[in-house]
Amino acid sequence: MAPSDDVHNVAPEMAIAFFRSILPFNSLDDATLNDLAHHCRVDFYPKGTRILKQGETDITHLYLIQRGGVKAFIEDDQGDVTLKDFRGVGAYIGALGIIRGTPANLNIETVEDTFCFLLPREIFLRLVEQEPSFAHYYLKSFSEKIVTTAYNELRHHKVSNRSGDDLYLFSVRVGDLVKTLRKVSSGSSIQEAAASMAEHRVGSLLVYDPADEENIVGIITDRDLRSKVVAAGLDYNLPVENIMTGPVQTVLSQSLCFDVLLKMMTTSIHHLAVERGGRVIGVVTSHDIMLLQGHSPYYLFKEIRGQQQISGLYVLAQKIPDVIRGLIKEGAKAGNITQMIAILNDHILERMLTLLEKELGPPPVPYCWLLMGSEGRREQTFKTDQDNAILYADPVNDEEKLAAENYFKGFAEKAIGHLVNCGYPLCPGFIMATNPRWCQPLSVWKDYFSKWIDAPDPAELLNATIFFDFRSGFGDSSLARDLRNHLNAKAKEKDIFLFHLARQCMATRVPLSFFKNFIVNKDGEHKNRLDIKGQGLTPFVNFARVLALKNGISETNTLARLKALYDADFINREIWSSANDAYELQMQQRLIHQLSQIEEGVLPDNHINPEQLSDLDKRMLKDAFTIIERLYSVLDKMYPVA
Amino acid sequence: MFDLLNPGTWFPRAAPQLRANKDFFASFDQGRPLSEYTFVVCDTELTGLNKKKDELISIGAVTIRDLQIDLSSMFHNFIKPENMDPTQATLVHRITPQQLEAAEPIDVVLPRFVEYIQGSLLVGHHLPLDMHFLNKATARVMGGTLSNPGVDTMRMAQGYKRVQLGHYHEHNPREISYSLDDLGREYNLPQFKPHDALEDALQTAYLFLYLIKKFRKGGLVTLKDIFQSGRVGSFRY
Numbered sequence: 001m002a003p004s005d006d007v008h009n010v011a012p013e014m015a016i017a018f019f020r021s022i023l024p025f026n027s028l029d030d031a032t033l034n035d036l037a038h039h040c041r042v043d044f045y046p047k048g049t050r051i052l053k054q055g056e057t058d059i060t061h062l063y064l065i066q067r068g069g070v071k072a073f074i075e076d077d078q079g080d081v082t083l084k085d086f087r088g089v090g091a092y093i094g095a096l097g098i099i100r101g102t103p104a105n106l107n108i109e110t111v112e113d114t115f116c117f118l119l120p121r122e123i124f125l126r127l128v129e130q131e132p133s134f135a136h137y138y139l140k141s142f143s144e145k146i147v148t149t150a151y152n153e154l155r156h157h158k159v160s161n162r163s164g165d166d167l168y169l170f171s172v173r174v175g176d177l178v179k180t181l182r183k184v185s186s187g188s189s190i191q192e193a194a195a196s197m198a199e200h201r202v203g204s205l206l207v208y209d210p211a212d213e214e215n216i217v218g219i220i221t222d223r224d225l226r227s228k229v230v231a232a233g234l235d236y237n238l239p240v241e242n243i244m245t246g247p248v249q250t251v252l253s254q255s256l257c258f259d260v261l262l263k264m265m266t267t268s269i270h271h272l273a274v275e276r277g278g279r280v281i282g283v284v285t286s287h288d289i290m291l292l293q294g295h296s297p298y299y300l301f302k303e304i305r306g307q308q309q310i311s312g313l314y315v316l317a318q319k320i321p322d323v324i325r326g327l328i329k330e331g332a333k334a335g336n337i338t339q340m341i342a343i344l345n346d347h348i349l350e351r352m353l354t355l356l357e358k359e360l361g362p363p364p365v366p367y368c369w370l371l372m373g374s375e376g377r378r379e380q381t382f383k384t385d386q387d388n389a390i391l392y393a394d395p396v397n398d399e400e401k402l403a404a405e406n407y408f409k410g411f412a413e414k415a416i417g418h419l420v421n422c423g424y425p426l427c428p429g430f431i432m433a434t435n436p437r438w439c440q441p442l443s444v445w446k447d448y449f450s451k452w453i454d455a456p457d458p459a460e461l462l463n464a465t466i467f468f469d470f471r472s473g474f475g476d477s478s479l480a481r482d483l484r485n486h487l488n489a490k491a492k493e494k495d496i497f498l499f500h501l502a503r504q505c506m507a508t509r510v511p512l513s514f515f516k517n518f519i520v521n522k523d524g525e526h527k528n529r530l531d532i533k534g535q536g537l538t539p540f541v542n543f544a545r546v547l548a549l550k551n552g553i554s555e556t557n558t559l560a561r562l563k564a565l566y567d568a569d570f571i572n573r574e575i576w577s578s579a580n581d582a583y584e585l586q587m588q589q590r591l592i593h594q595l596s597q598i599e600e601g602v603l604p605d606n607h608i609n610p611e612q613l614s615d616l617d618k619r620m621l622k623d624a625f626t627i628i629e630r631l632y633s634v635l636d637k638m639y640p641v642a
Numbered sequence: 643m644f645d646l647l648n649p650g651t652w653f654p655r656a657a658p659q660l661r662a663n664k665d666f667f668a669s670f671d672q673g674r675p676l677s678e679y680t681f682v683v684c685d686t687e688l689t690g691l692n693k694k695k696d697e698l699i700s701i702g703a704v705t706i707r708d709l710q711i712d713l714s715s716m717f718h719n720f721i722k723p724e725n726m727d728p729t730q731a732t733l734v735h736r737i738t739p740q741q742l743e744a745a746e747p748i749d750v751v752l753p754r755f756v757e758y759i760q761g762s763l764l765v766g767h768h769l770p771l772d773m774h775f776l777n778k779a780t781a782r783v784m785g786g787t788l789s790n791p792g793v794d795t796m797r798m799a800q801g802y803k804r805v806q807l808g809h810y811h812e813h814n815p816r817e818i819s820y821s822l823d824d825l826g827r828e829y830n831l832p833q834f835k836p837h838d839a840l841e842d843a844l845q846t847a848y849l850f851l852y853l854i855k856k857f858r859k860g861g862l863v864t865l866k867d868i869f870q871s872g873r874v875g876s877f878r879y
Contacts, residue, residue: 012713014834014844042711044851067832115832115848118710 012037015117018066022090027133036127041118042066045110052094052104059104061118063093068114072106082333083581086111086620098124111620174260175253178274178282184240185210186217190229191236193220204271204283207244216280218246219271248273253281260284304347310355310418317348317422321382325595334587335559342378345424346473352418353474360411364403365441366476367392369415372431373466375473377541378557379587382594382604386419386427387466389438391445391479401441408439431466442479446486453490453497461500468545469556488552498550502639505542506632508534532590533606536625540583543631547571550638558583571634579631582624589613589621656786659756664789666761672865676854679865681706681793682717682762683850685842686772687737689723697723698775699742701755702839704847705762709854711847717758718840720745749783756784763865764792767822767846795846796820798853805857825849 015037019025025033041061045051051063054075069088075081087093097104098121128134183206184193193205203222209215220240228234228243249269251260253276264270270286300323304316324341353369372387374380390408395401412433420426433439440448452464468487472480491497530536544561547553551570555561559580566576594604610618656664684703690696703717720737722745745751755776766772769792777787799820819825822845826833831848834841 012716012844014832014841015713038714040713041708042713042848042851043709044848044855046855067830113830113852115851 012040015040015042018064018117022064024131024133028127028131036119036123039120039123043116043118045114045116047110047113049110049114050107051110051116052097052106052108054105054107055103057104059094059097060121062095062098062121062124063108064117064119065089065091065093066115066117068110068112070108070114071111072108074106081577081580082335083584086585095124099128173253174251174255174257174274174284175276175281177257177284177288178253181206181280181282183208183213183216184220185213186241186244187239189237190225190234190240190243193240194225194236197222197225203285205240206248206273206280206283207240207246214279216248216273217241218244219248219273219283220244221271248280250275250280251284252276300344301347304344304351307351308355310352310359311421313348313352313418314421314423317345317424320344320348321598324382324591325598334584334591337591338379338381338587339557341380341384342375345375345380345384348422349419350474352422353415356411356414356418360407360414363392363411364400364407365393365395366479367408368472368476368479369433369474370470370480371473372470374469376466376469376471376556378471379541381587381591382598384424386416386424387431388416388427388433388473389431389435389470390433390440391483392441393476393479394441394443404441408433409436412439429463442482445483449483449487450490453487453494456497456500458500458504461497462504465501465504465542465545468549471556484554488549488554491549492552498546499639501542501549502546502635505539505546506635508539508542529607530610530621531606532586532593532608536586536621536628537583537590539628539631540579540586543579543635546635575630575634578627582627585620585624657753657756657784659753659760660780660784660786660788663756663760664786667789667791670791675864676858677709680762681765681850682759682790683765683843683847684717684759684772685766685839685846686775687837687839688775695725696775697721697725698748698779699723699745700737700839701751701776702841702843703755703758704840704843706765706847706850709851711844711851715758716840716843717755719751719754721751722747724748748779752779752783756780756788759788759790762790764788764790765795765846765850766792767795767842767849769794769796793850795850795853798857799825799849802853802856822846822849 016030016033019028019033019036025036028036045068047068051057051070052059065087067089069086070091070093071083071086072093073081073083093108093116094104179202180200182196182200182202182204184196186207187210197203197205205220206216207218207220209217218241220243224243224245229236234243250273253274260272264272264286272284273280274282274284300316300319304313307313307316320341323344324337349369357363368391370376370389370391372389373385375384375387390412392404392408395404416426416432416434426432431438448467452461452467470480470483540562541558544558544565547565547570548555548561551565551568553561553564553568555564562571562576562579562583565571566573571579589608590606593606593608597604613621682703682705684701686698686702687700688696689699698721700720701717705712705715720741722742724747764773773788773792780787803818822842823836825831826845826849829849829852831845831852834845834848836842836845
């Protein structure tokens with residue numbers, strides 16, 4: 001079999017057309033595309049096929065999805081599955097592993113019947129090296145790498161159960177940021193150096209000793225060219241050592257970016273050489289770090305903790321959306337993002353109340369600042385109304401009672417005002433610590449819950465559900481624990497209460513009106529919009545709440561409740577994992593939706609236009625909705641209408 | 643499901659390519675895993691559908707190795723017809739009379755194609771029709787017929803449908819359309835331009851990959867399994 005080239009050199013048109021339609025391949029010329037198409041293979045993976053296995057599969061090809069879709073997920077040492085991402089037509093799989101030369105960092109499994117083009121890794125690597133557009137496009141892998149690191153940290157964090165003080169998120173080592181080392185001999189002319197900088201599009205060059213290339217003696221930057229050469233009218237033919245700064249300040253490659261940033265800020269030197277094993281491997285600039293770390297949660301976290309003025313917190317709180325935006329853009333998962341929002345909000349609250357206590361003097365009795373609703377569940381997004389309350393220890397006598405009432409009244413008023421200034425709007429339902437009804441001692445709170453549980457009035461219960469998701473936000477958390485134990489003990493034995501709660505949950509039916517195969521509102525302000533919160537997420541929240549109360553589970557976060565229910569064998573693995581995935585997917589959609597609204601300068605809401613979703617998104621969402629019916633049937637069996 | 647087409651009569655004057663092909667398949671093992679075979683998915687375009695009169699005017703083919711379509715080796719040739727007014731060819735096909743006029747004759751193209759499919763299993767949608775014209779041509783210009791075993795994706799699709807439908811006898815698989823277009827739509831395969839030999843071959847290759855991998859999930863791992871899956875209904879997938 002010796003086929004002559006002309007016979008077989010048929011251009012696979014469909015492959016070329018495909019490459020033309022996707023980034024960054026669309027920037028390649030026809031000859032290159034033709035050549036690429038000839039090196040491709042096409043493979044088919046039925047729905048449910050595991051294409052890559054995290055930490056195991058050696059990636060031999062770049063996969064480009066021609067038809068179908070995949071999900072990317074991480075499985076930690078304990079078998080916990082974290083959904084990371086869905087990828088559809090035109091998306092790639094495996095680029096990061098090929099560029100880094102490591103096995104797959106994610107599990108990839110097809111969620112539909114999927115056809116992929118397979119491009120051999122050598123050819124892909126050659127493109128990355130030779131085509132500037134490719135290098136640029138996949139440079140994004142740096143930030144993905146950070147997310148991977150962040151996930152590792154987060155998993156580690158979860159396992160070792162550390163407190164917020166050790167929030168090691170974004171503990172990226174500076175060595176990971178370093179780009180190709182560019183250097184010039186100290187004997188080279190200024191003009192040669194400038195030409196080299198222009199050619200490589202870099203803002204600085206390291207300068208080495210002509211006698212020993214490894215010996216870095218200085219650095220020149222754009223700024224040196226500007227101020228020491230052009231402005232001073234210096235001869236371009238002089239050797240660069242005339243204008244270099246030396247010796248170069250160095251940092252070790254394993255230093256944390258945060259520490260490097262601190263060093264830059266304290267020394268006012270913005271270019272540092274990075275050293276590994278006694279050798280300089282490159283330069284890191286403050287710009288590199290700010291680019292990746294400028295909106296890092298860790299950075300903000302440190303700022304919040306160091307704040308000495310309540311008014312200083314106002315500005316910091318407004319920075320939270322920027323941090324979150326960065327996380328979403330880097331591909332972080334919804335579950336982690338909402339947790340991050342909760343952590344940052346908690347720290348604002350903690351710092352603010354700490355400073356407020358200093359201002360007003362210590363409280364007469366211990367107290368706990370309660371968070372309700374989505375804050376209580378740690379599920380806030382960009383739109384976070386205040387839902388809070390004060391719970392204080394029972395006063396021992398009338399005098400203490402009066403002192404407590406007075407103190408917490410003033411305390412609450414100031415706190416709520418500060419929170420508004422921080423950008424958390426007032427609760428329209430007036431569920432806030434300033435409402436005397438929700439600023440009460442423990443015994444009164446216990447009575448509230450007893451009343452709701454013992455003689456449930458369905459109408460009142462509807463408004464009270466958010467109270468069942470309370471958690472301690474600041475202060476003496478043992479008070480909140482005491483109240484939770486009381487609630488758990490009461491709720492478990494009261495079937496009539498759980499019955500009402502369950503029926504109420506099921507009352508949120510998925511409306512059966514379809515718009516382009518999608519469930520949407522039929523009329524009103526949000527006509528043909530999908531209410532992702534009310535119709536999509538709330539059923540999951542309600543389901544988890546009912547079962548958590550029924551089984552005495554103290555968790556308030558929906559995903560954590562589901563996990564706890566599964567761990568204790570109250571729901572099966574299948575229900576748990578599908579509910580978990582469906583919930584997380586919708587959260588992600590909601591976050592992305594709100595993020596784009598913020599970018600457009602619109603107030604974020606929960607109403608998604610299905611027309612703006614990709615086919616894959618739509619299908620995923622529809623699948624997610626079908627899970628709701630399954631959850632309802634579980635509830636229906638437990639609490640049948642007699 | 644799977645046709646072991648008759649190798650045909652062996653003529654002493656058979657071309658060396660055909661003899662080599664025949665020798666290869668004389669000791670052919672059907673029991674190996676599917677991924678070890680090379681398949682050539684082919685499609686032909688004809689001047690018409692008259693089995694006696696009409697001739698081949700193009701052959702398109704694509705190779706499947708490791709159960710992946712290998713885009714590096716595709717085959718596409720127009721053929722200059724001997725007894726036909728080339729102006730008629732434009733009716734259905736995307737072939738212009740000029741292209742046919744400029745094409746090489748069958749006795750140049752066919753030996754190349756036989757070399758291309760050497761040692762491979764042939765796959766086609768309604769393959770017997772293509773085989774009829776190919777064998778008619780090889781007999782005439784190369785003095786023999788093709789020995790390659792063949793797989794008909796139309797019959798695979800029928801078998802797959804029977805498995806899918808299982809016990810629901812009210813569906814008669816015969817009422818369902820098994821045209822390449824309709825199957826492509828039903829299985830949501832990428833669509834190719836119809837009535838071009840190479841594009842149809844690619845479309846068939848996608849269908850073949852789809853069916854074979856869907857079947858494989860049901861435990862069909864060797865060529866023999868695919869052959870035996872003609873008796874469908876007795877296994878679950």
